Amino acid sequence: MTENVHLPAPAEFGRFFLPGPTEVHPDVLAAMTRPVIGHRGSEMSALLGACDPVLRAIFRTSRPVYVASSSATGLMEGAIRNGVRTRALSLVNGAFSARFRDLVDDCGRDVEMYDVEFGRAHDPEEVYTRLRDGKCDAVTVVHSETSTGVLNPLSDIAEAVRRAEAETGEEILLLVDGVTSVGGMLVEAEAWGLDFLLTGSQKAVALPPGLAFGTASERMMARAATLRGRGQYFDLIEFDAYAKKHQTPTTPAVSLIYALAEQCARIGAEGVEARARRHWDMAERTWQWVQERGPRWGLSLFAAEGYRSPTVTTIAVDGAMPATRISGEMTARGWTLGTGYGTLKDTTFRIGHMGDHTVDELNLLLAALEEVLG
Numbered sequence: 001m002t003e004n005v006h007l008p009a010p011a012e013f014g015r016f017f018l019p020g021p022t023e024v025h026p027d028v029l030a031a032m033t034r035p036v037i038g039h040r041g042s043e044m045s046a047l048l049g050a051c052d053p054v055l056r057a058i059f060r061t062s063r064p065v066y067v068a069s070s071s072a073t074g075l076m077e078g079a080i081r082n083g084v085r086t087r088a089l090s091l092v093n094g095a096f097s098a099r100f101r102d103l104v105d106d107c108g109r110d111v112e113m114y115d116v117e118f119g120r121a122h123d124p125e126e127v128y129t130r131l132r133d134g135k136c137d138a139v140t141v142v143h144s145e146t147s148t149g150v151l152n153p154l155s156d157i158a159e160a161v162r163r164a165e166a167e168t169g170e171e172i173l174l175l176v177d178g179v180t181s182v183g184g185m186l187v188e189a190e191a192w193g194l195d196f197l198l199t200g201s202q203k204a205v206a207l208p209p210g211l212a213f214g215t216a217s218e219r220m221m222a223r224a225a226t227l228r229g230r231g232q233y234f235d236l237i238e239f240d241a242y243a244k245k246h247q248t249p250t251t252p253a254v255s256l257i258y259a260l261a262e263q264c265a266r267i268g269a270e271g272v273e274a275r276a277r278r279h280w281d282m283a284e285r286t287w288q289w290v291q292e293r294g295p296r297w298g299l300s301l302f303a304a305e306g307y308r309s310p311t312v313t314t315i316a317v318d319g320a321m322p323a324t325r326i327s328g329e330m331t332a333r334g335w336t337l338g339t340g341y342g343t344l345k346d347t348t349f350r351i352g353h354m355g356d357h358t359v360d361e362l363n364l365l366l367a368a369l370e371e372v373l374g
């Protein structure tokens with residue numbers, strides 16, 4: 001550390017409840033101190049090869065899972081470049097789904113927006129209706145909107161897209177941002193027929209920031225092969241060719257691949273089903289706390305029942321203490337919470353119960369929160 005950078009001593013594990021980046025287990029951090037290796041050698045292939053079955057289990061697919069050295073937004077852009085021919089229907093209900101929509105436009109495609117109020121989920125029937133004119137060849141959707149804590153009914157949306165496809169006879173690819181769902185719940189890439197599903201390392205998978213993961217259906221790959229302007233960095237055709245050798249097209253963030261291998265071993269040991277259950281347990285505990293204890297301080301759940309994310313809870317505040325003061329007081333006591341996102345900054349705060357946290361650690365957080373609220 002250089003002399004003029006002063007960082008506080010790290011807090012003990014289990015006090016950092018930001019909805020991304022999430023807290024990284026010490027064993028995973030330690031794995032990154034190993035020497036850097038070449039990325040075309042057998043060691044790298046062995047490392048990525050060992051991660052492969054666990055990544056496929058996390059994504060619930062038998063297809064390859066590509067590893068990109070970028071934040072999740074990189075693969076959101078890759079989804080558009082490789083998956084949208086001329087026009088996409090973008091489902092917008094928060095900050096990240098708005099980014100997905102903007103990317104469609106940035107990549108030179110037409111975009112039609114189906115937006116609902118922040119805090120609400122999309123209606124699958126409405127998705128079907130909007131696709132019936134056969135003009136859109138892809139749909140973008142964020143499964144778990146981290147900015148609001150809303151979980152979209154993804155399997156129903158996928159079913160609606162398939163129905164519109166059958167009716168119009170046009171291929172419509174479903175491109176899914178699963179950044180705060182993949183690794184925190186069972187997102188069935190294959191069984192639900194998702195054409196592209198992506199996540200970033202620093203959310204429910206609980207790795208340091210810097211990697212993104214994605215899996216594509218066969219028809220997405222077939223379409224990608226016909227599209228010009230895929231670029232170099234997120235060209236899925238290249239990713240696929242290299243994945244066959246358990247390598248990446250360009251130099252990967254080697255130290256992060258060590259962390260990935262360690263975390264894949266840990267996730268493999270826990271089991272993806274058990275990991276998903278642990279997340280639902282944490283979410284339910286949080287909702288129960290807000291509903292039982294929250295009203296005395298003017299706290300309530302922002303997202304409606306049935307549409308709450310298992311990884312992040314947004315809590316609306318209409319009591320005496322502003323949301324920013326609640327998170328500030330928690331910080332002063334050594335706890336990290338998420339503030340409200342964007343326009344929700346003053347009226348909400350967020351608890352990221354994702355990654356490697358447990359209900360026991362969450363209970364300590366909630367106890368600290370009660371102290372702050374007084």
Ligand SMILES: *Cc1c(COP(=O)(O)O)cnc(C)c1O
Pocket residue numbers: 020071072073074096142144145146147177178179180200203
């Ligand atoms: C964090 C997040 C992103 C953006 O991820 P970066 O890794 O910062 O690019 C996109 N979508 C959702 C739902 C997120 O939570």
